[in-house]
Amino acid sequence: MAWENDLGDQLFHQNMDNVAPTGIIQYYNLVVKEARGAEVTDVEGKQYIDLLGSASAMNVGHNHPHVVEAMQRQINELVSYDAGYFTNPTSIALAERLANLAPGDGKHKVAFGTSGSDANDGIIKFARAATGRSYVVSFEGSYHGSTFGALSVGACDVDMVRKVGPLVPNIVHVPFPDLYRHYPNETEHDIAMRYLADFMRPFNTYLPAEEVACVLIEPIQGDSGIIKPPAEYMHAIYDFCQENGILFAVDEINQGLGRAGKMWSIEHFGIEPDLISTGKSIAAGMPLSAVIGKDDIMNSLGTSAHVFTAGGNPVCAAASSAVLDVIRDEKLAEKSTIDGEYAKAQFLKLQARFDFIGDVRMFGLNGGIEIVKDKESKIPDNDAAAHIIFRAFQKGLILVKLAGNVLRFQPPLVITRDQLDQVFTILEEVFEDFKQNKIELPDELKNMVW
Template sequence: MSKNQDILNEEKMHLADATRVKYFDIVIDHGQGAIITDANGRDYIDLLASASATNTGHSHPKIVAAITAQAKKLIQYTPAYFANTTTAALAKRLTELAPGNFDKQVAFGNSGSDANDAMIKFARGFTGRQYIVSFTGAYHGSTYGALSISGVSLNMARHIGPLLPGIVKVPFPDQTQRLLGESDDDFSERLFKQFKLPFETYLPADEVALVIIEPIQGDGGIIKAPQKYMSLVYEFTRENGIVFAVDEVNQGLGRTGKMWSIDHFGIAPDMMSIGKSIASGLPLSAVIGRTEIMSSLSAPANVYTTAGNPVTAAAALATLDVIAEEHLVARSEKLGLLAQEFFEQAAKRYTFIGDVRLYGLNGGIDIIDSSGMPDNVATTKLIYRIFELGAIMISLRGNTLRFQPPLVITEKQLTHAFNIMEQAFSELAHGQLTLPETDNHIGW
């Protein structure tokens, strides 16, 4: 029996099922750049980047050095009571990095989930209103507030209600759901009518505190909202005094070929949440927002003992340095075009590849059956075979391949990954793939 399996068998007795979405029987031991190595010593090309939490790759030397130096200097003294030099520097840098030509402040957290919780708090505190509008297909996190505004899995609501009150969900403008021949503008107008329906029937706009959206949904399938739709929603919030917030936890920090996914739309949000890759995977998040909104609450309304921990702040400062110095935003855009070409060409050869969506090194590739319907079984066969061949890729929504490699991946590694995927595609087309024994446990 492999060392991987020995560890998994032991862990299974102690780890709660609710804490892991199961995919492959692998135990990761270490990583470098875009390569991870399991407990058996086998290397894999990482096409997931720890759920887009390691955009700078694994164990980047500059980030490791920053973490080490800070740990020798000060590991922790809670920013909830006293400032420290490292976290103070990060706060200033983040306000300068966020879009919008207005004064901003930062609130730190430990995860994207609590950052999205914080945006609910600040929006309610600033407006004095109660209602929150979010979107179907959203994934905002697993704390109660973030979970309540999410809409990507029934297991995020099953057996754990009641959830946070005052939440209204509207349909996300999933462009894969356009009618035949429907233009982006017509689709935007139709979905905006659905957005307005609650406001016209039961939801007073002057009682809505917040509209929160992922400009490009992550776990919902890597789906970008149309420009016109985003503009219509944004203008609606301006007309009605509603805080407009974006979740950049998954899609920020260069993932989409721009620093922030909202940069694709030319809109400066009132608030934004960041996490995951901000500290290259260490537990750090932040809300960056207009000063008048962020100053609407007083401590301890959003205080955490370890939020803004100096080691995580040092990692974040080094991460931002690496993104700038290695031009990772531009690199994401450039390599993303190579990936788009690969998947679009594959879609011409294989009928089971449906919609292909690439925004930087960030893609959702739908796998469909002969009638054009989602094919979850084929998708599971593909990701499992890709794993066997030496790359880590998972699925979203059951039938969407999730392509999110570290932004530092080399062109040689990317080409190797394409070759692996091409082999898996070919084998599926020839009926050579079978489901793994654990297929009923794989995916969301």
């Protein structure tokens, strides 16, 4: 088999022997040994440029010295104490900082958790408690996590929910706008209006607006392929929420913290949400998440409805405060915008050369590159995307897919210009190899699922 290295292969299969398949998103046999910034080294010493950024959890880069040092200092003082009972100065300071990060005036509070999934469960709980209503409207294509609440609001992969139901009741999914695949001659306005009609259909037929607690949306959908809806659409659904006492909640777990070129991706729309879920990069991948919400909403639940032994853990909180320092001091949101434009220009050049590169969607250092049969048909080509990411791996890039056929471009925001240039040199070779039919995919990789 055309695997790259023996030790990686051996460990990869040892992992498959012992970890339940549900915990393995199978790509290629990379086993990570260490990482710095945007660079990852595998167990055999081979280096890669990381275009996955640990699934957008590493906006400040791997092992950022300021983050590592903050964690080391905290470990020497206090590793853990259940902050629900007796909290600590590090967690207290972080809570204040995060509450002040929410867009808009007015007091906000936070509820800590340990994963993005539990933060989205929290959104469902707070929204129901604050409104006394039960329904949640979310979007087809969304990924919100894999606890029961998060699974129930998500809708991007049937395997996630197959065999595990019944799910949390009273969730309604509506389609998410797609500006790439649409009817002939539709303008962005036409598309926005068509999807607005889809959004309204449940409310006009079976869903009383006064029974809806919240709308939960990823302002830029991540796992469906980095998709940004028209601003006109976002504003229309926000206005509808405002008019009907429905809370507007945003999932910023993938797209927040500078990833999309703003601290929060909802800032692209100038909307001040009622509730935000954050995780992943908030503590450089350490297990920390938070719901950030308006004061009255956050006061709606009683003791213990949303509290976790390790929620707001001091080592994670120390990492998180350091992450916020780095995002501010290294101006990572601005860098994401500038370098994202640069990367977009490189992708557009490649798109002009290769007919299998369909849409290039880039919002900051944050891209979804559609691999299609051809530009005319726009038919998704999952197999082509699998070949491309495998060759990229062989040539030293960590690159995976979204939604089957979309290349996921989410490097740590600290990636250097030099590294970006290396990335595009390699990608050009990879695309050329694919065009010339030179890539052979190992059998084991023919069933890549995502």
